[in-house]
Amino acid sequence: MQVGIVGTGVMGSALARRLSYLGFDVYxxxxxxSKAKMLEKYKVSVALSIKELVEKVEIIHIFVSDNEAVKSVFFSKDTIYDNINRKIKLVLNHSTVTPQVNIELYEALREKNIDFLEAPVMGSWPEAEKGKLHIFIGGDKELFEKYQDYLSKIGEVLFYTGKVGTASIMKLASNMMLFNIALSLSEAIKLVEEYGVEPENLLEYFKKTWLKTVSERYGRRILDENYPTRFKLSLAAKDLTYAVQAATAKRKALPLTTASMNTYLLASEHGLGERDYAKVYLLL
Ligand SMILES: NC(=O)c1ccc[n+]([C@@H]2O[C@H](COP(=O)([O-])OP(=O)(O)OC[C@H]3O[C@@H](n4cnc5c(N)ncnc54)[C@H](OP(=O)(O)O)[C@@H]3O)[C@@H](O)[C@H]2O)c1
Known part of the structure; x- marks a missing residue:
């Protein structure tokens, strides 16, 4: 089967390697x-335009950074929507975006009788490469059931959330927990350091309590200068902004997450955007 991926950043590239490994014809x-070309050594074909990709495949995965990027690859002249054809069975959007953007994609595709599922993911490129992602699925239940076998080739946990929009909100709510926790531990570490206590002591103590998981997950990520980037801080700032926007649309305040959003935005402005999000610590 021919499948296409629009967006070969960290995640789209890992998904391409996964699908190619499984024997799909990947475009x-x-x-x-240049980033797409790096995938040629994994027997992946590079399309020079979105039009070319859409004409070749049956399933399209969208894996780009944000709302604007998704709208650009989907609605701009001569991109996905303009070129959609009856050969296309399914469009999946894995990008973390606001619910409204996925609703717009769903409604546009429904007019052309093309299946759509929103499918934001938890996990990073190693999980994507091994087919171990957790995938929130929003859309018609019958479509989820229809494509469950295919989705299980890329996701270890498929979590059906309800109609389109609900998967995005589950993803934003999950991410805001992670980013708020990383910031909270960063502040705790900074506080003890100011009083001459080794951060390792704090992490060791936490390991004796229910904060063990937090200490183990983020301790090294915060403190080791060379810890590799798993998830860019700029993307965390974007997700927090979307969570706050989604709450505002319902006239709800998220006081803690708003403060966290501003901290991550500031860290991004201070040149930490390409670092792992746990490096928000360096702003403090
Ligand atoms: N990294 C993770 O661990 C992770 C985990 C879960 C979810 N996510 C989500 O998955 C999505 C992709 O993340 P990533 O880590 O792969 O990001 P990334 O490495 O920064 O890649 C972003 C991709 O979006 C493309 N893009 C950005 N703006 C565009 C535009 N206006 N038009 C067309 N393409 C555009 C980039 O193209 P260029 O190469 O040309 O810049 C690139 O292919 C994001 O929504 C992110 O929040 C990431």
Whole structure:
């Protein structure tokens, strides 16, 4: 089967390697061609335009950074929507975006009788490469059931959330927990350091309590200068912004997450955007 991936950043590239490994004919398109070309050694074909990709495949995965990027690859002239054809069975959007954007994609595709599922993921590139992602699925239940076998090739946990929009909100709520926890531990570490206590002592103590998981998950990620980037801080700032926007749309305040959003935005402005999000610590 021919499948296409629009966006070969960290996650889209890992998904391409996974699908190619499983024996699918994988086509990719990326705004920056050189990043897509790096996948050729994994028997992945590079399309020079989105039009070319759409004409070749039956399933399209969208894996780009944010609301604007999704709208650009989907609705701009001569991109996905303009070129959609009867050969296309399914469009999946894995990008973390606000619910409204996925609703717009769903409604546009429904007019053309093309199946759509929103499918934001938990886990990073190692999980994507091994088919171990957790995938929130929003959309018609029958469609979830229809494509469950295919989705289980890329996701270890498929979590059906309800109609389109609900998967995005589950993803934003889950991510805001992670980013708020990483910031909270960063502040705790900074506080003890100011009083001459080794951060390792704090982490060791936490390991004797229910904060063990937090200490083990984020301790090294915060403190080790060379800890590799698993998830860019700029994307965390974006997700927190979307969570706050989604709450505002319902006239709900998220006081803690708003403060956290501003901290991550500031860290991004201070040149930490490409670092792992746990490096928000360096702003403090
Ligand atoms: N990394 C993770 O661990 C992780 C985990 C779960 C979910 N996510 C979500 O998955 C999505 C992708 O993340 P990532 O880590 O792969 O990000 P990334 O490495 O920064 O890649 C972003 C991708 O989006 C493309 N893009 C950005 N703006 C665009 C535009 N206006 N038009 C067309 N393409 C555009 C980029 O193209 P260029 O190469 O040309 O810049 C690139 O392919 C994000 O929504 C992120 O929040 C990431």
């Amino acid at each position: 990719v398109w990326n705004r920056t061609l």
